[in-house]
Amino acid sequence: MRIFNRWYFPARLAWRQLIHDKPKLIAAISGVLFACVLVFMQLGFKDSLYTSAASMPLKLDGDLFLIHQQSEALWRTVQFERSELMRTLGHPAVTEVAPLYLSLAPFKNIDTRVKRTLMVYGYDPDIDLLDVEAIKTMKHALRVKDTVMFDEYSRPEFGPVRDMLNAGKNRTEVNDYKVTILGVFQLGISFAADGNIVTSDLNFMRIFPNRNINEIDVGVIRLHPDTSVSQVQSELREQLNEFVKVYDYDQIREHERRYWENVAPIGFIFNFGTVMGLVVGMVIVYQILFTEITNYRFEFATLKAMGYEHHYFIRMVFASAFILAILGFIPGLLLSNSLYDLAESQIFLPMPMTLEKIATVFAFILFMCATAGFLAIHRLKAANPADMF
Amino acid sequence: MVINVQNLNFSFGSGSLTQPVLKSIDLGIQKGEIVLMTGPSGSGKTTLLTIIGGLRQASNGSVVILGEQLVNSSELTKVKIRRQTGYIFQQHNLLKSLTALQNVCMTLELQLDLTESQRQYRAQHILAAVGLEDRMHYFPEALSGGQRQRVSIARALAGQPKIILADEPTASLDRQSGHDAVEILKRLAKESNTTILLVTHDYRILNIADRVVELEDGVVKAV
Incomplete structure (x- = not known):
């Protein structure tokens, strides 16, 4: 007391x-x-x-990720040879690999025709690289030529895309290339990009004619469920060229975070x-x-x-x-x-x-x-x- | 002897600017005595009072209060003396953000082994004794000058001190309320056999004293 x-x-x-x-x-x-x-x-x-x-790597469905060592962040990657990713298939624990193509591109607002930059993801729709239900259900339609899906959580400057789709307006331009919007999904924006669209790897090459299907931005690797991720990671590091970094899920998020924390002021x-x-x-x-x-x-x-x-x-x-x-x-x-x-x-x-x-x-x-x-x-x-x- | 001052010298300043204020003061006060100290302004009355109250450090002579030597004493000794002394100031010096009751309780909060209800009871009791039972929850700004000084007297007495030191307690009061305040002080002090040393210019209250001493130019003159 x-x-x-x-x-x-x-x-x-x-x-x-x-x-x-x-x-x-x-x-x-x-x-x-x-x-x-x-x-x-x-x-x-x-x-x-x-x-x-980190919202994009958060939704990436994979165990290990390859990026070029000069890639500062996923919105400014340095491409590397697709064959580098394919070589990992030689490891017995690797079940599946898939390349991810990324690029920023102007997207034209359907109503106002004002262009604004967003992030374009290109990958083989059959792989389900992004763990987003709306994209998975549309994967067959996404294989059709010149089709994309639009992220509803993009900034409103891109236009009320869902309402436009309901009104039958689904044609626009990405990187001055005409595409059809199949539907919307929910991902979320970052400081690097005000919006996102997803398309197939082949459509990605059509939208960006100077990109090459053999030059990839991110390599996603899936492993057998019972294997030790860190052990495979260190074994792959020895096999692969030294300019390729092998990250696990947490490390690639940390790499993204560190870029914004340190590299960007x-x-x-x-x-x-x-x-x-x-x-x-x-x-x-x-x-x-x-x-x-x-x-x-x-x-x-x-x-x-x-x-x-x-x-x-x-x-x-x-x-x-x-x-x-x-x-x-x-x-x-x-x-x-x-x-x-x-x-x-x-x-x-x-x-x-x-x-x-x-x-x-x-x-x-x-x-x-x-x-x-x-x-x-x-x-x-x-x-x-x-x-x- | 409760207060025993011997050969006390005190001066302000240092070197060639030294200004002697108290010169060879001898003063002894017995338990229960009421002593009034008068004298012209600047005669050193307040200085002597602050030394006796443990507020000011003297370095020369002897000042023994309640058996404690205050000359060249530690802070701890001075605090100990302050806690056994009730000080009544020229201005009431009440805490303006506290009610009368809370002000009186400030004295009792120094006694950590009292319970809250004991403190409340004692504070209410002493406020009633100074005639302020219906003003307990008033803030100082809502009280008259005389009432404030009576709260201040209650505050000084609440801790049941052995000594009351009062520095011109009637200076800011009119004749009637000044007289009432001092009468209350005398009555309560006599009831509890408390020693009082009261500095005053006010010749209207000399009649309460057992003894009057006069200080002039730093020297005690018996009256």
Whole structure:
């Protein structure tokens, strides 16, 4: 009980002083709220970037993946020989291999005729390379010449494709090549591409006449169910040319993520924004605590004259910082949550509010307020009863 | 002897700017005595009071309060003396974000082994004793000057201190409320046999004292 009271009494006094001056309390909470929302948005965009960047490899149905070692990311690949992929069939554990062709291309909006770039996936429809049900059910139709399927989750600038298809408008151009849209599927966009279409490997070559069926972007390998993926991976590494990288499922996602984090400076930009948000919030909380101590220094000196010790006031400052952190975090979380929903509905980026993110931001905000409190403590020296009475 | 000051010298500043404030002060006060200290402004009354209350560090002579030597003492000793001393300030010095009751409880919260209900009970009791039973939940800004000073007296007495030190408690009060406040202080102090050292210019309240000492230019003159 005594230990509890050592924190409870200063915290209660801090609370009573904070709520006594409501306008100042609201200003302080707004400062924390601001920092909170800023950090949530920065982290949200960053995570969204990484998840959406990995949305394509996420749906790839394979055990091992070959890419050229100079491929920085799946939207900017360097092609390599298809024969390299075929050689892996010599390994007894490999059951099936399939090449994946990727390219960015302009897609013409059927109504407005405005062209916008999206990602084109080309593969043999019989292989079911993307684990997407809508594509699998259409695989026979996709073998027909000049047919494609369109990703419903593409940005709205490509037009309301589902409605157009229902209205019988299904002809458009991809890379200035006329194609027929068979239907829609759901995949999701990334920072690299605003939309996706899927077509067969043969149609891919028709859309991109300067591409060669022997030059592939990604090689997808499927193994016997009971084999050790890592063992086959290392055996294939020895067999294959050294310019081909062999990744398992997690590694290719990690490769994508790392590109956005490190190679593209986007990871840095968001981290920088996070730090700036925390610094600004810290300065605001520090200012509030500093003025609070200045305004209350007579009262603190009075309490000291009554026998309160210095550490009581240190606890009070930290308690104030903690209260401000909580009071700013709760509305900050609610506001950020609706901003996440807004972002998902307006710019079609996946922005989930995960428990992990909530915990991370809360830890950041606590750290920010604790630092501000730590810096404000020196102001307590102004409350010396001998100088005041 | 509760307060025993011997040969106390105190000065502000250092070097050639040294300004002596207290010169060879000797002052002894017995348990339960009510002593008024008067004297012109700048005679060092408040300085002496803050030294006795453990608020100011003296480095010369001897100041023994409740058996503790305060000259060149540690912070711990000073805190110990402050907790056994009730201090009444010239301004009421109440905490403006706390109600009268909460202000009085601040004294009791230093005694960590009391329960919340014991603190409430004692604070209500002492506020009733100073005639403020119907003002307990008022904030200081809603109280009159006299009421504030009575809350301040209740706060000083709530912790059942051995000594009350009061620095011109009637200075900001009108005649009647000043007199009432001091009368209450005297009555409660006599009930609990508490020692009082009260600094004042106010000659209207000299009649409450057992003894009056006068301080002039840092020297005690018996009256």
